[in-house]
Amino acid sequence: MKRVCKKIADVIQVVFGYGMFICLFLGGLSFLGYLVAFVIGGETAASICEFIYKGLYPHLVRLSSAMILLGLLKMYLCGETALSSKKKTAKK
Helix, strand or coil, X not given: CHHHHHHHHHHHHHHHHHHHHHHHHHHHHHHHHHHHHHHHCHHHHHHHHHHXXXXXXXXXXXXHHXXXXXXXXXXXXXXXXXXXXXXXXXXX
16 A cells, blocks of 8 residues: 555656646746836736736636645655654654
């Protein structure tokens, strides 16, 4: 059973990695879009900002939420703890 969980976690890790890369890339594109809109100004800038806000952000939020869930699932399958209040002692 542990071997199967490890294989599933490895596949989830790859999907999680690519998904987070896409999220970061789209976040950077949205920043560049707002920067271009700031430089252009006027009605065109308003259209660019509206597209980013209404067209890109909802999909970006859904994608990033799904990637967070995949990351948590991978941690659960591997038995990892990221933020734990337990104190670890160094082995000598």
